[in-house]
Amino acid sequence: MDIDRMVALFVRIGAPVLDSMIARGGGDFIGEFGAPLQARVIAETLGAPELAGKIPAWVDALSSGPLEPPERQEILGAALASLRFELERVIDASRETSSDNLSGALDQRNADSGLCRAATLSFLGLWLVAAWETTIQLLANLVIAWSACPEACEASAGDVAGRARLVEEVLRLTPAVHAIDRIATENVSLFGETIPENAIVLAFIAAANSDDEIFPHPRRFDPNRDHSALLSFGQGAHYCLGAKLATLQAAALAGMLAERSVRIGLRDEPLPWRWTLSLRTLPRLDIAFSRA
Numbered sequence: 001m002d003i004d005r006m007v008a009l010f011v012r013i014g015a016p017v018l019d020s021m022i023a024r025g026g027g028d029f030i031g032e033f034g035a036p037l038q039a040r041v042i043a044e045t046l047g048a049p050e051l052a053g054k055i056p057a058w059v060d061a062l063s064s065g066p067l068e069p070p071e072r073q074e075i076l077g078a079a080l081a082s083l084r085f086e087l088e089r090v091i092d093a094s095r096e097t098s099s100d101n102l103s104g105a106l107d108q109r110n111a112d113s114g115l116c117r118a119a120t121l122s123f124l125g126l127w128l129v130a131a132w133e134t135t136i137q138l139l140a141n142l143v144i145a146w147s148a149c150p151e152a153c154e155a156s157a158g159d160v161a162g163r164a165r166l167v168e169e170v171l172r173l174t175p176a177v178h179a180i181d182r183i184a185t186e187n188v189s190l191f192g193e194t195i196p197e198n199a200i201v202l203a204f205i206a207a208a209n210s211d212d213e214i215f216p217h218p219r220r221f222d223p224n225r226d227h228s229a230l231l232s233f234g235q236g237a238h239y240c241l242g243a244k245l246a247t248l249q250a251a252a253l254a255g256m257l258a259e260r261s262v263r264i265g266l267r268d269e270p271l272p273w274r275w276t277l278s279l280r281t282l283p284r285l286d287i288a289f290s291r292a
């Protein structure tokens with residue numbers, strides 16, 4: 001996957017959308033910018049730009065709530081069937097033409113390691129869900145931070161290193177994935193407590209990112225602080241595979257906002273946050289743009 005090409009695409013498609021929103025004085029940032037752009041970026045990583053229009057409904061069906069009522073099962077069944085059909089088509093086409101995209105490359109690698117097609121399909125399903133709300137919400141959280149601290153955001157967004165620090169501070173203070181779960185494979189002693197074998201542990205990334213021994217004055221928005229202990233993309237073997245792509249997309253958005261010298265206001269107060277065990281997201285983000 002060529003990350004630079006993905007980011008260039010993000011800017012090429014995103015710039016006119018942003019300009020149109022600015023010209024209209026604002027709009028729903030998630031519905032008009034975040035979601036359509038992310039659908040296109042994910043489709044591009046799969047090697048199938050034509051699937052962008054289908055991605056929102058697939059992700060919605062795969063990630064929403066329990067399998068009740070029965071209509072939900074039908075929606076999920078139909079989404080899985082359509083997703084499987086399209087991914088099989090993309091994988092076959094990529095392998096025939098030896099295209100350099102995730103779907104074909106992963107399937108080839110899996111086949112070489114003796115893994116079946118189901119392994120590729122299951123990973124690509126995870127890819128869609130993992131890349132969707134997380135990145136859309138990071139972009140939205142950057143916009144929210146910009147509305148609250150425009151001077152600090154503009155000052156950071158002037159160069160590559162500053163944009164990276166700005167995105168890390170947004171990820172620290174408002175991590176879209178605020179908790180991850182684990183199962184203890186053996187008894188573990190931690191700070192005088194024992195976590196028994198087989199216990200389910202919910203590790204709060206958001207709390208760790210606000211630990212004042214690691215991040216002094218943790219509630220202060222300070223892009224210039226040291227982010228080396230940031231946990232927003234997880235850690236270790238399961239460290240986020242999309243961290244670089246998502247970070248560069250958000251940095252590109254920061255660059256676009258700085259170039260346009262805009263002020264951002266939030267039209268929805270309080271914001272309509274949705275919480276799940278692991279995610280904190282917004283269904284929409286109504287914003288107003290004005291010239292700085």
Ligand code: HEM
Pocket residue numbers: 045126127130131132134135138175176177180181231232233234235237238239240241242243245246247
């Ligand atoms: C701001 C955006 C994102 C955030 C905050 C985020 C966060 C995370 C976190 C915390 C994990 C670790 C989960 C765990 O340890 O249980 C993870 C894993 C993962 N992420 Fe992301 N993610 C983001 C964007 C993306 C994108 C854009 C992609 C793909 C293009 C992606 C693909 C994945 C995958 C495949 C895993 C599983 C890795 C594994 O289990 O080995 N993520 N992500």
